[in-house]
Amino acid sequence: MRRLLAVLLENEAGALSRVIGLFAQRNYNIESLTVAPTEDPTLSRLTLLTEGDDEKIEQVTKHLNRLIEVVKVNDLTDGAHIERELMLIKIRTEDKEHREEIYRTCRIFRGDVVDVTPDSYTVQLTGPTKKLFAFMRSIGETSILEVVRTGVSGIARGDKILEL
Amino acid sequence: MTEMLSGGEILIRALQDEGVDRIFGYPGGAALHIYDALFKQQRVDHILVRHEQAATHMADGYARATGNPGVVLVTSGPGATNAITGIATAYMDSIPMIVISAQVPHDVIGTDAFQETDMIGISRPIVKHSFIVRSASEIPWLVKQAFYIATTGRPGPIVIDVPKDTTDPNELFEYSYPESVSLRSYKPALKGHSGQIRKAAVAMLKAKRPVIYAGGGVVQGSADDELVKVARLTGFPITNTLMGLGSFPGDDPQFLGMLGMHGTYESNNAMHHSDLIIAVGARFDDRVTNNPAKFCPGATIIHIDIDPATISKVIPADIPIVGPAKPVLADLHASLEAEMTKHPIDQASLDEWWRRIALWRQEHGLDHDQRDRTSESGQLLPQQVIQAVYRETQGEAFVTSDVGQHQMFAAQYYRFRKGRQWINSGGLGTMGFGLPAAMGVQFAMPDATVVCITGEGSFMMNMQELSTCMQYALPIKIINLNNQALGMVKQWQDMQYSGRYSHSTYSDALPDFEQLIRSFGHHSFTANTIEELDSVVEEAFSPKLKDKLVFINANVDPDEHVYPMFVRGGSLEDMVLTKGLA
Ligand SMILES: Cc1ncc(C[n+]2csc(CCOP(=O)(O)OP(=O)(O)O)c2C)c(N)n1
Ligand SMILES: [Mg+2]
Numbered sequence: 188m189r190r191l192l193a194v195l196l197e198n199e200a201g202a203l204s205r206v207i208g209l210f211a212q213r214n215y216n217i218e219s220l221t222v223a224p225t226e227d228p229t230l231s232r233l234t235l236l237t238e239g240d241d242e243k244i245e246q247v248t249k250h251l252n253r254l255i256e257v258v259k260v261n262d263l264t265d266g267a268h269i270e271r272e273l274m275l276i277k278i279r280t281e282d283k284e285h286r287e288e289i290y291r292t293c294r295i296f297r298g299d300v301v302d303v304t305p306d307s308y309t310v311q312l313t314g315p316t317k318k319l320f321a322f323m324r325s326i327g328e329t330s331i332l333e334v335v336r337t338g339v340s341g342i343a344r345g346d347k348i349l350e351l
Numbered sequence: 352m353t354e355m356l357s358g359g360e361i362l363i364r365a366l367q368d369e370g371v372d373r374i375f376g377y378p379g380g381a382a383l384h385i386y387d388a389l390f391k392q393q394r395v396d397h398i399l400v401r402h403e404q405a406a407t408h409m410a411d412g413y414a415r416a417t418g419n420p421g422v423v424l425v426t427s428g429p430g431a432t433n434a435i436t437g438i439a440t441a442y443m444d445s446i447p448m449i450v451i452s453a454q455v456p457h458d459v460i461g462t463d464a465f466q467e468t469d470m471i472g473i474s475r476p477i478v479k480h481s482f483i484v485r486s487a488s489e490i491p492w493l494v495k496q497a498f499y500i501a502t503t504g505r506p507g508p509i510v511i512d513v514p515k516d517t518t519d520p521n522e523l524f525e526y527s528y529p530e531s532v533s534l535r536s537y538k539p540a541l542k543g544h545s546g547q548i549r550k551a552a553v554a555m556l557k558a559k560r561p562v563i564y565a566g567g568g569v570v571q572g573s574a575d576d577e578l579v580k581v582a583r584l585t586g587f588p589i590t591n592t593l594m595g596l597g598s599f600p601g602d603d604p605q606f607l608g609m610l611g612m613h614g615t616y617e618s619n620n621a622m623h624h625s626d627l628i629i630a631v632g633a634r635f636d637d638r639v640t641n642n643p644a645k646f647c648p649g650a651t652i653i654h655i656d657i658d659p660a661t662i663s664k665v666i667p668a669d670i671p672i673v674g675p676a677k678p679v680l681a682d683l684h685a686s687l688e689a690e691m692t693k694h695p696i697d698q699a700s701l702d703e704w705w706r707r708i709a710l711w712r713q714e715h716g717l718d719h720d721q722r723d724r725t726s727e728s729g730q731l732l733p734q735q736v737i738q739a740v741y742r743e744t745q746g747e748a749f750v751t752s753d754v755g756q757h758q759m760f761a762a763q764y765y766r767f768r769k770g771r772q773w774i775n776s777g778g779l780g781t782m783g784f785g786l787p788a789a790m791g792v793q794f795a796m797p798d799a800t801v802v803c804i805t806g807e808g809s810f811m812m813n814m815q816e817l818s819t820c821m822q823y824a825l826p827i828k829i830i831n832l833n834n835q836a837l838g839m840v841k842q843w844q845d846m847q848y849s850g851r852y853s854h855s856t857y858s859d860a861l862p863d864f865e866q867l868i869r870s871f872g873h874h875s876f877t878a879n880t881i882e883e884l885d886s887v888v889e890e891a892f893s894p895k896l897k898d899k900l901v902f903i904n905a906n907v908d909p910d911e912h913v914y915p916m917f918v919r920g921g922s923l924e925d926m927v928l929t930k931g932l933a
Contacts, residue, residue: 197536201471201483212476242663249660255480255500258536351535 202256219338267344358487359388359518365494375406379426381453384518405787407437412791420447428466443778447506456516479507504539505658543674552686558627559700567594568632570770577680601766616715623924635665645922730908753785753809757832783812817871873900
């Protein structure tokens with residue numbers, strides 16, 4: 188099962204490498220990982236996408252909590268939550284007609300063209316991962332020159348927050 | 352008046368303020384400022400070892416015997432990497448230890464400087480936590496945190512990496528040591544959940560075939576008294592893991608012996624057929640459970656452990672209790688007493704259970720007096736050696752061991768009375784642990800009888816420390832069960848590889864142990880027969896040699912196997928009991 192974990196971590200040198208090391212050492216998988224300091228500069232927040240059944244996620248959570256610098260762990264997939272990912276995608280454009288088609292698709296997906304050359308568009312798109320994949324399928328593999336994705340960030344819906 | 356100290360002085364001063372009176376170490380370039388600070392004071396005694404691995408095992412033995420963290424000081428690069436095996440050993444057995452590793456100066460970190468190694472990176476998977484010093488001014492706070500983290504919750508080793516520039520004698524800082532420490536991200540449990548404890552008590556009183564399964568957490572958590580009280584109150588059978596030996600008196604009829612791969616017949620059978628297992632400070636290691644899918648099929652599991660990550664890691668717990676063994680067992684005792692007024696123990700079932708256990712014991716229990724046994728070859732038997740040492744020391748010595756058959760014979764036949772008396776590397780299984788660990792114990796307990804039961808293979812992995820023993824006049828008694836082979840490896844080769852001894856023997860290449868030991872100024876004896884054994888054991892432990900290191904080279908039957916041994920992939924009741932029946 189796909190799981191999205193939110194982790195609050197002391198914003199200290201070496202803390203992130205302990206999280207990553209733990210996943211490697213215990214043979215857990217990291218699909219994607221995003222990390223940046225929070226509104227409190229002494230804390231970092233990670234969103235970590237992994238796979239596993241309930242038992243495995245319980246173990247992952249316990250082992251994360253065992254790391255001294257981990258302050259809090261929450262499985263976002265336990266409840267209603269919002270997931271977003273940002274993608275920058277460079278698309279080869281052929282003729283005027285093709286450019287218009289790409290542009291239309293981009294509008295449908297609420298993406299922004301952030302850079303233009305005679306032969307390419309660079310598009311910025313945010314949304315759940317599924318939406319990014321749907322966009323790539325619509326563009327067609329042959330036109331895609333380069334894709335950069337940030338990985339998933341997540342937050343719980345409603346008033347629930349991850350705090351100290 | 353504020354004191355102005357250099358980083359090196361601050362480090363040593365912080366150790367003093369933490370109550371450290373002894374550290375184990377070995378100098379080198381990056382550590383020299385620290386060593387100079389050591390030279391200029393008297394309160395912290397430094398023990399000069401001959402190899403950094405041995406320093407870590409000494410600190411480890413010191414910690415296991417006293418419960419206080421052991422402290423190690425090594426230089427950067429090879430000094431640090433040599434310490435790794437000892438750090439991993441401590442980590443696997445949850446031993447509190449502080450390892451201070453010197454590092455190259457900040458301005459050359461990352462340049463592959465001379466003797467630079469990424470100690471934080473290398474040690475990451477085998478430490479509870481680690482720190483690198485950025486400035487001398489933060490040293491007191493880091494040291495305070497290191498000791499706090501090492502000794503609380505599930506204990507473990509901590510590395511403090513100290514770049515040379517932060518110990519510069521020419522840069523002075525104000526010194527003060529923090530009085531207390533509290534970390535928002537680290538809050539170990541101090542007590543167990545009272546509702547869960549009551550649930551456990553009720554389950555225990557309903558049980559018909561209960562077994563208490565106590566491990567190293569009871570020893571490290573100094574909870575032997577509380578364990579004994581719970582066992583006495585209930586009258587339940589009790590078994591120990593390799594790491595838990597001593598937490599319940601080994602010669603007590605209520606004790607089933609060790610469980611697991613080389614556990615006793617009655618203990619493994621009782622576990623397998625039980626309806627309730629009370630696991631305390633034990634982690635369902637694979638050397639205990641055998642095949643987890645076949646583990647104790649009819650048992651409800653109560654699991655008490657300080658580390659939530661240990662609970663349900665291997666075997667799902669029905670009643671998990673997170674907390675230190677000592678307060679949890681004390682609360683459990685109180686809860687049992689209260690509940691017993693409502694639901695008394697099912698004594699009839701318990702009596703019936705003890706009758707079954709007595710039968711198992713009678714059928715294949717360990718023979719604790721093998722004096723009259725003779726092996727096919729007529730040679731001395733390793734069990735006889737352990738039993739002679741047990742008798743001579745009246746079961747009261749601190750016993751360290753290495754890894755192999757000799758370790759298992761010691762665990763089976765030396766019946767420990769108290770926790771901390773038995774010191775061995777259970778989790779990592781580190782050959783070479785025994786001698787330096789015994790040294791650490793002897794440093795902590797100068798008047799105690801400290802015995803190292805070793806095999807010639809393990810002994811040769813850290814025998815350079817005989818020189819350290821000479822320097823500090825350590826009166827350790829070393830019992831070498833010399834079977835001229837890597838006996839445990841050879842036993843597996845007998846049982847699983849049709850006796851193909853691939854690289855497990857070296858009988859024509861062993862040193863003359865008597866001469867070797869004497870060359871370091873120690874006393875040495877050889878025993879080939881039971882009569883010789885009796886006389887050298889008596890002499891070794893006599894008042895005359897009380898202050899001397901004595902080495903007994905016991906030439907034992909190389910063909911002896913350790914039994915019982917569980918059948919790989921089977922359940923706990925699947926055991927091989929003698930040769931040829933595998
Ligand atoms: C450092 C290390 N290397 C290898 C092993 C694997 N090993 C386990 S027991 C053993 C043989 C030990 O020989 P010895 O010390 O003579 O003890 P014996 O089994 O003969 O009593 C070996 C090689 C180990 N445990 N530790
Ligand atoms: Mg041997």
